[in-house]
Amino acid sequence: MRTNDNVMLEIRHYSKSYGAGKKAVDDVNLTVMGGDIYGFIGHNGAGKSTTIRAVVGVLDFTEGDIFIDGHSVKDEPMACKRVTAYIPDNPDLYENLTGIQYLNFVADVFSIDAREREQSIRRYADLFEITRDLGDLIGAYSHGMKQKLAIISALIHKPRLLVLDEPFVGLDPKATFTLKEIMREMCQNGTAIFFSTHVLDVAEKLCNKVAIIKHGRIIASGTMEELTEGHSLEEAFLEADGDE
Secondary structure (H helix, E strand, O other): OOOOOEEEEEEEEEEEOOOEEEEEEEEEEEEEEOOOOEEEOOOOOHHHHHHHHHHHHOOOOOOOOOOOOOOEEEEOOOHHOOEEEEEEEOOOOOOOOOOHHHHHHHHOOOOOOOHHHHHHHHHHHHHOOHHHHOOEEEEHHOHHHHHOOOHHHHHOOOEEEEEEEEEOOOOOHHHHHHHHHHHHHHHHOOEEEEEEEHHHHHHHHOOOEEEEEEEEEEEEEEEEHHHHHHHHHHHHHHHHHOOO
């Protein structure tokens, strides 16, 4: 049951164990509101990707629950997927399709009409400078081009929740700037963004809220001002990491 229309993502007591009861993620709780750019930071192996994959329904879990726009990821997966877009750190696309075929496939999945999809594809392909490459097979794309195509495919259905795992890896500086500007614009229009990164400078400039995860547990979270208290995010991260 929806209790707050502005809560787009709520993770409640989420845990995930692998093998011999070892917990990769242990009792994670966080809330992302519409309009938030929420950074999820931590060392490699801290549990960022495990949590994100559970949020988007790629990874099963038994402990806790995750809600997207008031719907349980476990019990109402299709309702969650309708309003969510996910950009993984290493896009796994259909390499035997052309770029435009792939984008039209995604648009078909979300029932986007011809005029709207054409406008969205043209806009984002121009911004990321891959318009002339859309007729080529994805298998011929570089990693950076695949990342751009994955980003465009995530944006064309205007998600209410955008989830990204290390989204700036593999992007050139101009594409990185473009994506950050798009993220800010989306949040101004009420979209919630939840993304992992190990680039603290980017998180500090882009996010209004942050959670720090270590060994599968949240060790600090809050608004950027609360966490940094006049210091840099890097200093706040190192302090929290050391205290833990």
